[in-house]
Amino acid sequence: MKIGTAYLERCIRTLDKALGLLKQTDPENIDYDMYRSSCIKEFEIILEQGGKLLRKALKPFFHSSKEVDKLIFKDVFRNGVLRNIISVEECERWLEYRDNRNSTAHDYGVHFAEETLALLPQFMADAWSLAAAIQKLNED
DSSP states (O other): OOOOOHHHHHHHHHHHHHHHHHHTSOTTSHHHHHHHHHHHHHHHHHHHHHHHHHHHHHGGGSSOHHHHHTOOHHHHHHHHHHTTSSOHHHHHHHHHHHHHHHHTTTOOSHHHHHHHHHHHHHHHHHHHHHHHHHHHHHHO
16 A cells, blocks of 8 residues: 655645744744744644654554554654664654654644754754655555
8 A cells, every 4th residue: 555645745745834934034024923823733734644644654564553553643753763764863853743743743832842842953854854765665
């Protein structure tokens, strides 16, 4: 079964464009708030989509799909390491991204946004790496 990564890849490109526009915009301009909100939303979408795709990629390694479906987000990524789909370092960063999302899920203030924005360059690199790893599994 091939796992499609087109939506994930589109979201990463969207995040990259929004972040680029954000960096070019004066923080006092309303457009800055709009681009920042777009970055945060894409971060959340990519985080969830990455977990869903990795969960699908893990299914052949388990006795049943139900076993994979029972895994919490962090365990999905830990199993990604065990199955050599992602590296330990990537896994640790994905867990940090999830912690960032969870600890600030109800705080959409400037502090949350700035903390998340600082993660985005590495986050996008890790998301591209995950998409490539899933594509590689498709080829095997």
